[in-house]
Amino acid sequence: MNWTGSIDYHLLEIFPFFSHQLFLATVAADDAPAILNGVLLSLIVIYLASKIGAEVAKYFExxxxxxxxxxxxxxxxxxxHLVVFxxxxxxxxxxxxxxxxxLITNLDPTTLDRVFAAQSEVISVLAELGVIILLFEIGLESDLRQLKQVGSQAIVVACAGVxxxxALGTGGLMLLFNVPAIPAIFAGAALTATSIGITSKVLAELGRLQSTEGQIIIGAAIIDDILGIIVLAVVASLAKTGSIDVMSVIYLIISATVFLVGSILIAGFFNQSFVTIVDRLKTxxxxxxxxxxxxxxxxFLANAIHLEAILGAFTAGLVLDETDARNELDELIKPIADLFVPIFFVTVGARADLGVLNPAIESNRAGLLIAIFLVLVAIVGKLITGWVVFGQPGINRMAIGVGMVPRGEVGLVFAGIGSASGIIDKPLESAIIIMVIITTLMAPPFxxxxxxxSDEPPTAATEATID
Known part of the structure; x- marks a missing residue:
């Protein structure tokens, strides 16, 4: 029996992400060796690209x-075209x-497409695991007490950032470009997103994750993520039926609130249980x-109630941050993050089509002017958030605003859903993608x-996380 092929095939079946279980069930077991080869080659490319890119960026500070x-x-x-989906x-x-x-295995065209789809699925799942582990690590490095202290500011920043x-995006598209109401609302919704994965990684590298600004940004980005899910549910339902499903919106609001508040309330009880378990395990x-x-x-729980899996992972990190094993856990999670997180960032870049920026292609021209408008709104709309913070004299408001700017993978999800559902046309889709690319690439250096x-130095704790 080909144990390797059998195990590889069943490994593919245990990842139920992205609602593709039916597809995975159709993958023939005989394809497993080719799928494994494709995954291994993709990971080689991703890790090489990640390390070379990170070193070059480090060289240029x-x-x-x-x-x-x-x-x-x-x-x-x-x-x-080495990593495509x-x-x-x-x-x-x-x-x-x-x-x-x-070339090396002589795959027939039908098998080739099956292998490509399955290999891409595995890489996508690994990337999803990467961002889950990243947000768990960020939760561990955050301070729940400090996050509670800036909670009111984070809520204000998140609401303003949405x-x-x-409002500016939807209104501007309708008034200036005569975009119909529903596509304009959908594009406006895409502008509300904030990529917590990208911002949190930069904050950790700069040693600012536990600064007041860093905690406001992280708290606001988490709340922004929840609000973004609600906004997406509203516009998706509006596009499908022409009306808003009020019960779905109420369900999302209640489930998000119960999940976050409930997790914080059980933190004390769970921490004691966690320490007891750790003390009894000897292996x-x-x-x-x-x-x-x-x-x-x-x-899993967050994903099961139609929130984001990364929200659950971040909350888990916050809860465990209060345990006595926190410092040791911080060090133990780093190698795991080093293995999975680069897959997430490289695949985010790999999915971004910079070709839509080329004005020489006629189909791009209609979207470029709209894209310029969306980029301006995307930047200004988030920069404003720094100036709504209250009760924090001397705070770096520009840093808070810039930290909320990157759309990253969240914006690409909006563009993909809008395109797949036929809500937005090609020029508007290209404009959204351009906005995502520019805001994602500009956020780290800015x-x-x-x-x-800022005159505030990094804290010793956050300096330790990036050594």
Missing amino acids: QPSVLGELVAGAIVGISAL PDSGFAGSSSVIIQFLQ AVPF RGNIVIPAIIFAFIMA LRLAFGK
């Missing part, structure tokens, strides 16, 4: 995440890695394995510049 995003764009759909409109024959596999860009991994299990349980103007 920029955050490593910027190098990983740019490296992803180079190996992705914008240039080398079916949901970006690519077939197996467009992937250089799949072409190489075909309301201002949504290797006695701390990190229970912690990862808890993070995955929280991520966040560094913004904090460079």
Whole structure:
């Protein structure tokens, strides 16, 4: 029996993300060796791109995440076509890695497309695990007590960061570009997103994660993520039926509130239980394995009630941050994050099509003017958030605003859903993608510049996290 092929195939079946279980069930077991080869080659490319990009960024004194995003764009759909995905409109024959596999294994065209789709699915799942682990790590490095202290400011920042860009974007598209109401509302909703993954990584690298500004940004980004889910539910329902499903919106608001408040309330009880479990375990991994299990349980629960898995992972990190094992857990989680997180950042860059910026292509021109407008609204709408913070004299308001700017993978999700549902046309989709690319790439260096103007030094704790 081919145990390797059997195990590889069943590994593919245990990841129920992205609602593709039916597809995975159709993958033939005989394809498993080719799928594994495709995954391994993709990971080789991703890790090489990640490390080279991070080192180049470090050389130019920029955050490593910027190098990983740019490296992803180079190996992705914008240039080398080494890491590409079916949901970006690519077939197996467009992937250089799949072409190489075909060359050495003589795959037939039907098998080639199956292998490409399954390999892409595995990489997507690994990227999803990467951002879950990243947010768990960020939760561990955050301070729940300090996060509670800036909670009111974070709520104000998040609400402003959703309301201002949504209103300016929707109104501007309708008045200036005569975009119909529903596509304009959808594009306005895409402007509300904030990529907590990108911002939090930069804050950690700069040693500012536990600063007051950093905690406000992280708290606001988490709340912004919840509000973004609610906004997406509203516009999706509006696009489908022409009316808003009020009960769905109420359900999301209640479930998000109960999840966050309930997690914070059980923190004290759970911490004692966690320490007891750790003390009784005597084998290797006695701390990190229970912690990862808890993070995955929280991520699963959040995903199951139609929130974001990353919200559950972040909450798990916050809860465990209060335990006596916190410092040791911080160190143990870093190698795991080093293994999975680069996959997330490189694939975000790989999915960004920089070709939409080329005005020489006629189909891009209609979207470029709209894109310029969306980029301006995306930046201004988030920069304003720094100036709504209250009760914090001397705070770096520019840093807070810049920290809320990147849209990253969240914005691409909005663009993908809008395109797949037929809500937005190609020019408007291109404009949204351009906005996502520019805000994502500009945030890391500008966040560094913004904090460079602050007199507040990094804390010893956050300096330790980036050594």
